[in-house]
Structure formats: C-alpha cells, structure tokens
Amino acid sequence: MAVRLEGTPCWADATFDDVEAAKTFYGDVLGRTFGASSKSGGHLQAYADGKAVAAVVPTVPGQEGPSQWCLYLAVRDAAATAVRIGDNGGEPLMEPMRVGDFGTMRPARGPGGAVFGLWRAGIHEGFGATAVPGAYCWAEVFTRNPEKTDVFFSTVFSCRSKRLEGETDLRIHGLGERPVPGRMKMTEGFPPEVPPYVDVCFTVRDCDEAVTLATERGGILRFGPMDTPFVRFAALGDPQGANFSVIGITTTTGETPGTTDVARGARQDRHTARP
Structure with a gap:
C-alpha cells in the first residue's frame, strides 16, 4: 500500500453501545461485511468487496452515549503532530494510544471545535479501498x-x-x-x-x-x-x-x-x- 501523505484521511470508526445492531444496520445499508480481530481491542473491521474500509467499536463500560463517526488523518509521529495542533489553537484530547500492532491513535479537537483522530500506522495502514460502494x-x-x-x-x-x-x-x-x-x-x-x-x-x-x-x-x-x-x-x-x-x-x-x-x-x- 502506498504511504499516505500526512493529513490524508486514512480510517473511520464509530463506537456503539450495541455493536451487533450496528453491524446489521451498516451491513444492510452500505453492503458491508464484518470480521473480528483479536488484536484490535474489540474493534470489528468492516469490509467492502473484501477490503477493510471502517470499524465499529464497542463502548467502554461507563461511557455509553450517542455514537459518532470519527475520521482519522495519517501522521508520521502522533506526538509531534499533537504539538503542532496545540501550537495552532487545537487541543490533543488524550495521550497516544497503541492499538496492538495495528498502529497508534490519538483524538484531537481543532480550533473550530470539530473532533478528529490521528493515526500512525503500524501493520494497519488504513483504508483498503475508497470511493467504492461501502467505503x-x-x-x-x-x-x-x-x-x-x-x-x-x-x-x-x-x-x-x-x-x-x-x-x-x-x-x-x-x-x-x-x-x-x-x-x-x-x-x-x-x-x-x-x-x-x-x-x-x-x-x-x-x-x-x-x-x-x-x-x-x-x-x-x-x-x-x-x-x-x-x-x-x-x-x-x-x-x-x-x-x-x-x-x-x-x-x-x-x-x-x-x-x-x-x-x-x-x-x-x-x-x-x-x-
């Protein structure tokens, strides 16, 4: 897979109280299939024509609430990018979190208030396909x-x-x-x-x-x-x-x-x- 330029959208996921219901809904509406990964902290990857295109994630107990899709942007160094975010009016929302061997994620908020994610790829580089049905x-x-x-x-x-x-x-x-x-x-x-x-x-x-x-x-x-x-x-x-x-x-x-x-x-x- 080609290396993505820093700032390029590379992944999307959403946290759900009812993961099974989310799988059924998005499977029917977007034509996705799903597969579990034991290395991804409960993430269930969604596939379009066999290519990984998103994930649904179970809610952490005690943090239940409305779901929201999060878009991740590719970075080479989540810590260094977080510094630039802070220096330019944004706000890193937590410390970098390693997701098994998949990579490192970190949510952030821009100065306009919108939340997005940073993703430093490990073995998971991001979207396997874009602009095809389900992706x-x-x-x-x-x-x-x-x-x-x-x-x-x-x-x-x-x-x-x-x-x-x-x-x-x-x-x-x-x-x-x-x-x-x-x-x-x-x-x-x-x-x-x-x-x-x-x-x-x-x-x-x-x-x-x-x-x-x-x-x-x-x-x-x-x-x-x-x-x-x-x-x-x-x-x-x-x-x-x-x-x-x-x-x-x-x-x-x-x-x-x-x-x-x-x-x-x-x-x-x-x-x-x-x-």
Whole structure:
C-alpha cells in the first residue's frame, strides 16, 4: 500500500453501545461485511468487496452515549503532530494510544471545535479501498469558526486551500492531488446545541435505495436525497445516533466521487439539514 501523505484521511470508526445492531444496520445499508480481530481491542473491521474500509467499536463500560463517526488523518509521529495542533489553537484530547500492532491513535479537537483522530500506522495502514460502494469517499468539517479552521489545517498539515464559488461558505483542502476534508461554515440554520463535527461520507451504488434501507431499519433521514451536477447524496443518522452521509455513484454526471469536485455541488443548502 502506498504511504499516505500526512493529513490524508486514512480510517473511520464509530463506537456503539450495541455493536451487533450496528453491524446489521451498516451491513444492510452500505453492503458491508464484518470480521473480528483479536488484536484490535474489540474493534470489528468492516469490509467492502473484501477490503477493510471502517470499524465499529464497542463502548467502554461507563461511557455509553450517542455514537459518532470519527475520521482519522495519517501522521508520521502522533506526538509531534499533537504539538503542532496545540501550537495552532487545537487541543490533543488524550495521550497516544497503541492499538496492538495495528498502529497508534490519538483524538484531537481543532480550533473550530470539530473532533478528529490521528493515526500512525503500524501493520494497519488504513483504508483498503475508497470511493467504492461501502467505503469512505469524502468528509467535511462543519464549524462556526471557518477562518480559524482553514488556517489550522493549512498550517498543521501543510494543505493548500481554495474556496469554491457558490452561496455556501465551502472551502476545499488538498495535499497535492489528494483531497483532504473540506470545510463548511455552520450558519444560523444549525440549532445552537449542534456542536461542530466532521461529516463522514460513504459511497453507495444507489443513494435512494440506501436511504430506503436506512429508514426502514430505524435510521433518520436528515436531508435529501438530492441531485447535484456531480452526485446524488443524502444525510442520515443511524439508530444509535451516529450521523453520516451517503453519495451514490450511479447518477454521477461529472467527476467520480472521492475527488475534490464532489463537494462543488453536493453541499448546496445542506447546512440547514442537521438537527
């Protein structure tokens, strides 16, 4: 597997009180299969066409609560990156934690309030596939402090940054030709109790079918499905509270999902859709 540039999205997981229910939900909606790993502290890896694409994790007893997807960014040294995060207005949230031989993780919060993870790879380098059904394809940092967030990502991870034209305040970050999470400003359409967050988007073959499957299985439709010049997408919540989005690949008319241009049309008016 090619070495990922520092700051590149490389993994996603979510903690669930009911892991079996999460496996059933995401297996049905995203077409994933699951396998356990005795070396990963209870993590159950999710697979798309045999490739590792995410994980579901059992909640630590006493820390039960709403689930949330976490996006991890590749780093060479979690401790050194944490120093840069702190120096640029962010906050490391715990000490680096080794996950068996898989690698080292560390959660952090940016100055705009959104939480993400750092991942220093061991034997597990991250996504085995992206932009295929069931796999990660895109992410956006939703924040009420866009200027601080833009400077933070550009400085900590040496990203280039470009604002896209349109009514929404959307900025794309990239490392060379590789997209890293975009940034969307949270407007008055967001209730004040909704905290900043990283929206993780997964690929599906058919957006409408995924929405139907999700709602039939207890999920919540937040927004969509919506057509854009590039993709058809929808924002969802799973039965245990984790928000995520799906991007269909059968209705694309522009570039394929997973490129920076996915966001060009796919996020118009979406900022009003969250609870």
